[in-house]
Amino acid sequence: MEEILKYFPGLTETQRKQLEALGALYSEWNAKINVISRKDIENLYEHHILHSLSIAKVANFRPGTTILDIGTGGGFPGVPLAIMFPECNFKLIDGTGKKILVVQEVAKAIGLKNCTAMQLRGEMENGKYDFVVSRAVMQLPDLMKIITKNISKKQRNALPNGLICLKGGDIQQEVYPYRHIAEVTPISNWFDEEWFKGKNVIYVPI
Numbered sequence: 295m296e297e298i299l300k301y302f303p304g305l306t307e308t309q310r311k312q313l314e315a316l317g318a319l320y321s322e323w324n325a326k327i328n329v330i331s332r333k334d335i336e337n338l339y340e341h342h343i344l345h346s347l348s349i350a351k352v353a354n355f356r357p358g359t360t361i362l363d364i365g366t367g368g369g370f371p372g373v374p375l376a377i378m379f380p381e382c383n384f385k386l387i388d389g390t391g392k393k394i395l396v397v398q399e400v401a402k403a404i405g406l407k408n409c410t411a412m413q414l415r416g417e418m419e420n421g422k423y424d425f426v427v428s429r430a431v432m433q434l435p436d437l438m439k440i441i442t443k444n445i446s447k448k449q450r451n452a453l454p455n456g457l458i459c460l461k462g463g464d465i466q467q468e469v470y471p472y473r474h475i476a477e478v479t480p481i482s483n484w485f486d487e488e489w490f491k492g493k494n495v496i497y498v499p500i
């Protein structure tokens with residue numbers, strides 16, 4: 295939790311309490327339904343929550359912004375972002391129903407009102423959103439093919455609507471088709487923990 299406060303010192307009491315509660319909730323749920331690798335659950339705050347919040351360093355979503363998290367699994371990056379932006383509306387979808395159950399239970403337990411979770415494949419989602427976010431779901435061209443239909447034409451933010459996703463490793467090939475429009479930012483620009491080396495936030499306006 296200290297690593298979150300280090301990079302986001304202005305959190306409200308409610309946000310702190312919600313983030314603090316995630317530790318016990320995910321430990322409990324992950325023992326029943328695997329949403330985070332078992333050996334990584336002890337790194338929940340750094341590897342999952344702070345990683346998700348790197349998106350907040352790229353986009354400071356205005357109140358009323360709508361955001362779709364595709365392939366959210368147990369709620370990443372959607373749940374930490376919904377805590378960070380309580381006046382924005384989030385829809386979290388995943389093709390696997392039992393993972394969505396974890397998201398629903400966690401959101402209910404912390405009183406997260408601006409987030410709905412639904413079992414749905416991205417291909418079947420027809421709503422329009424200002425942004426789509428995603429972590430570790432599919433290659434960028436596949437993601438673009440699925441989510442372009444979901445981006446609203448109406449602009450609400452300083453940052454034009456589009457996709458913001460989290461990717462590590464060798465991304466050169468998948469980013470290549472979008473090299474003229476994609477903005478790739480290393481997460482180590484903001485967070486100094488070793489684990490973020492080689493990990494990026496990719497923003498593609500649509």
Ligand SMILES: C[S@@+](CC[C@H](N)C(=O)[O-])C[C@H]1O[C@@H](n2cnc3c(N)ncnc32)[C@H](O)[C@@H]1O
Nearest residue numbers: 365366367370388389390414415416429430431
């Ligand atoms: C590696 S997990 C990542 C989960 C989460 N985003 C995270 O970072 O912890 C990939 C998730 O994407 C989901 N997924 C894959 N293809 C999908 C699709 N077409 N529509 C919805 N969910 C999908 C899978 O069910 C799985 O939960």
